Amino acid sequence: MLQTTAYKALTSDTLSTRLGELTSLTSRVGTETKDWKIQEVGDGNLNLVFIVEGSKGSVIVKQALPYVRLVGDSWPLPLYRAYYEHEALVRQAARNPGTVPEIYHFDSDQALIVMEFLSPHTILRHKLIAGERVQGLAAFLGTFCARTAFRGSELSMKSSDKKTDVSLFAGNIEIPAITEALVFSDPYFNAERNHHTPELDDVVNELRQDVELKTRVQELFMSFASNTETMVHGDLHSGSVMSTATDSMVIDPEFAQYGPMSFDLGMLIANFLMAYFSQPGHRSEDTLDEYQEWILAIISESLVTFEDEFTTLWNNERTGMLYPPTLFEDQGHSSQAALQSLLNRIRTEAMGYCGIEMHRRTLSLAHNADFEEIKDNTVRASLEARNLMMGRELILTSDQILDAGTLVALARQYNKGDFL
Amino acid sequence: MLQTTAYKALTSDTLSTRLGELTSLTSRVGTETKDWKIQEVGDGNLNLVFIVEGSKGSVIVKQALPYVRLVGDSWPLPLYRAYYEHEALVRQAARNPGTVPEIYHFDSDQALIVMEFLSPHTILRHKLIAGERVQGLAAFLGTFCARTAFRGSELSMKSSDKKTDVSLFAGNIEIPAITEALVFSDPYFNAERNHHTPELDDVVNELRQDVELKTRVQELFMSFASNTETMVHGDLHSGSVMSTATDSMVIDPEFAQYGPMSFDLGMLIANFLMAYFSQPGHRSEDTLDEYQEWILAIISESLVTFEDEFTTLWNNERTGMLYPPTLFEDQGHSSQAALQSLLNRIRTEAMGYCGIEMHRRTLSLAHNADFEEIKDNTVRASLEARNLMMGRELILTSDQILDAGTLVALARQYNKGDFL
Numbered sequence: 018m019l020q021t022t023a024y025k026a027l028t029s030d031t032l033s034t035r036l037g038e039l040t041s042l043t044s045r046v047g048t049e050t051k052d053w054k055i056q057e058v059g060d061g062n063l064n065l066v067f068i069v070e071g072s073k074g075s076v077i078v079k080q081a082l083p084y085v086r087l088v089g090d091s092w093p094l095p096l097y098r099a100y101y102e103h104e105a106l107v108r109q110a111a112r113n114p115g116t117v118p119e120i121y122h123f124d125s126d127q128a129l130i131v132m133e134f135l136s137p138h139t140i141l142r143h144k145l146i147a148g149e150r151v152q153g154l155a156a157f158l159g160t161f162c163a164r165t166a167f168r169g170s171e172l173s174m175k176s177s178d179k180k181t182d183v184s185l186f187a188g189n190i191e192i193p194a195i196t197e198a199l200v201f202s203d204p205y206f207n208a209e210r211n212h213h214t215p216e217l218d219d220v221v222n223e224l225r226q227d228v229e230l231k232t233r234v235q236e237l238f239m240s241f242a243s244n245t246e247t248m249v250h251g252d253l254h255s256g257s258v259m260s261t262a263t264d265s266m267v268i269d270p271e272f273a274q275y276g277p278m279s280f281d282l283g284m285l286i287a288n289f290l291m292a293y294f295s296q297p298g299h300r301s302e303d304t305l306d307e308y309q310e311w312i313l314a315i316i317s318e319s320l321v322t323f324e325d326e327f328t329t330l331w332n333n334e335r336t337g338m339l340y341p342p343t344l345f346e347d348q349g350h351s352s353q354a355a356l357q358s359l360l361n362r363i364r365t366e367a368m369g370y371c372g373i374e375m376h377r378r379t380l381s382l383a384h385n386a387d388f389e390e391i392k393d394n395t396v397r398a399s400l401e402a403r404n405l406m407m408g409r410e411l412i413l414t415s416d417q418i419l420d421a422g423t424l425v426a427l428a429r430q431y432n433k434g435d436f437l
Numbered sequence: 438m439l440q441t442t443a444y445k446a447l448t449s450d451t452l453s454t455r456l457g458e459l460t461s462l463t464s465r466v467g468t469e470t471k472d473w474k475i476q477e478v479g480d481g482n483l484n485l486v487f488i489v490e491g492s493k494g495s496v497i498v499k500q501a502l503p504y505v506r507l508v509g510d511s512w513p514l515p516l517y518r519a520y521y522e523h524e525a526l527v528r529q530a531a532r533n534p535g536t537v538p539e540i541y542h543f544d545s546d547q548a549l550i551v552m553e554f555l556s557p558h559t560i561l562r563h564k565l566i567a568g569e570r571v572q573g574l575a576a577f578l579g580t581f582c583a584r585t586a587f588r589g590s591e592l593s594m595k596s597s598d599k600k601t602d603v604s605l606f607a608g609n610i611e612i613p614a615i616t617e618a619l620v621f622s623d624p625y626f627n628a629e630r631n632h633h634t635p636e637l638d639d640v641v642n643e644l645r646q647d648v649e650l651k652t653r654v655q656e657l658f659m660s661f662a663s664n665t666e667t668m669v670h671g672d673l674h675s676g677s678v679m680s681t682a683t684d685s686m687v688i689d690p691e692f693a694q695y696g697p698m699s700f701d702l703g704m705l706i707a708n709f710l711m712a713y714f715s716q717p718g719h720r721s722e723d724t725l726d727e728y729q730e731w732i733l734a735i736i737s738e739s740l741v742t743f744e745d746e747f748t749t750l751w752n753n754e755r756t757g758m759l760y761p762p763t764l765f766e767d768q769g770h771s772s773q774a775a776l777q778s779l780l781n782r783i784r785t786e787a788m789g790y791c792g793i794e795m796h797r798r799t800l801s802l803a804h805n806a807d808f809e810e811i812k813d814n815t816v817r818a819s820l821e822a823r824n825l826m827m828g829r830e831l832i833l834t835s836d837q838i839l840d841a842g843t844l845v846a847l848a849r850q851y852n853k854g855d856f857l
Contacts, residue, residue: 171662176617177610187604190597197596197758205764225768232775235760236782239666242591242759246663338617339662340655344625348645355652362656 046071081128099128105273138259159322169247216398245275283370298391317421368415375408402436466491501548519548525693558679579742589667621658636818665695703790718811737841788835795828822856
């Protein structure tokens, strides 16, 4: 269908010529390629993203680039990651239908996916900076995390299918290596790629001198690198969620890998906490409290929904080899204590990953717009410091965050702190 | 070199015809195939094992069978496991040279490995039943466990190499499935394949009613199934060690997989504890105490050696991405607290796996000769009961076994117990 099989990056000018005969595309946007409006909108670092609009409708064309865009072409990345992104989308669609974009076409050679154009959805992070609310957001995200975690694990899957999938995804080495470097290593020493707001120097030095903190981070790193419990999204921040006022979808699973069931939940909560702490940089006093409390409610409800949905799945879909009903219910024994113990472990780990994500987004290469868009260095630094210090507490006391209430109370406390 | 490529099981009669032109074999036993003495000596369940003796020397020819021998041909097993056994032997030889048999020839189609004949080594389990001592045994085994655990992990290996290897070994599904069923599931309910000494019924019922115990076992099972920390031997019991009075070697890594660093250590200690508890069935009072204390010294020294050797490797070979010197020593920060925390976690897990192995060898399909060779049911049951009850305590209080002394004190205590 494509004119070439050797990889070549698309441009707005070549797209209609190269993809104009693709029926999976023309059936959705129309065959009159000369009328297509083509716009490159990628704001990520790894891909080209085009909106192709025709008389019949619009689609997204996403193509992997052979390098990390953020750092020029100095960090080459294999194109096969589009294959894993495609595989991840297929699994997420099966495990939580209707929550990720529909795939119309996949071309492995061109590292290219044609998929559903979400409209009028916009990136959730921008909404959080703008102070917009999204109905049903926490229920959507908590459910997404629970279903993908549970249904991708050996609590649910046939063990042989899951192991075959682990083998498949273990072939993806370079993408996890980015997370390993930028998330778990760089923030905790003076890595060359790092940058942070200069006013944070003292706080950053304090963190990097904290051996207990670094030890706990390495424990979580070891688990991230070795624990193949389930297929995780791997980069579930507010830039990987697109929403309208009432609907949300998860996008961009190009960092998908087998990892801990706690990982996506922890990443997600971290990004809401960063949205929370950054609000004084985006909003005047009259709406600040109310909007911050809305974000805390999202955090709280996401965690509660995760645990509720996980419990429902545990009670109704425990068909894998782990914690089998054969050993519990079939013997007249409740498995609820076992479930609670597992949920406690997941929550403890999630709090640890949450703290690490809060650190790396302020200290490592890739920062969040939530803080970056605050132009006043002094204001930004004071808010980032709250974020860094709460991150540390979460990492060090992760097993003491016993419920959502404790977590949001801690956030309110750090939100009042002056650490500079 | 072989006359056929389609798999065919060797027999003592066909071996010399089929392998007689293999120079890697004839160079070691001699070319006069008519003079070869061929003896099938396999006492395992999955393989044919031949000693081939000629004028120049002897070799072992090991060939995988397409089914589990213990249960007839009702449990088919893929022949490709010989490939993984070969790969595991190569890695173990690299990580702890001179501790596994040398490989002379590998034939993937015939699922066949020609390897070093260990002589006058005999299976360690038989020595332990006979009351024989082996010099240097604990130092050998503790070092083996530490080196294979450390050097096969991302504490040492380049992450991309380790992940490639995880992908390779994740292709082996059926062999881990045996461990998953026989070790972690069957012992804890009335599985069809199970059998146990009838006099144990009350104790067995008590264990199977213990929901807290089953929960902890499932936690360890989940970690075994998902945690790809290092390449483990996977079946490191006293039947997988061959010794003379002064030398030992590890054999039969056909259950090798990526798993927890604690697994081999736990399995090994379990098998020494079973040797310990079974001694009253094999020995008269005059030598009993002394030999039992020798076994406890082996357990204690194995654990101490493991931790000492792991510490040496940590201090000298920490070249992987986990706990990098960049974050510790290079910053003037000691990593010894991090090491101690990791060793504590490994020991805690090992105690849990130890208890599970003690259970499954008394309750599940494959029992140990240590107990099985005790003909008197009443005697055997009383000793097996001590083993089962200590196994439970290890599983439930694994985090309280802080050193080798605590472990052997517990063994002495259970050795006096009457649980029937």
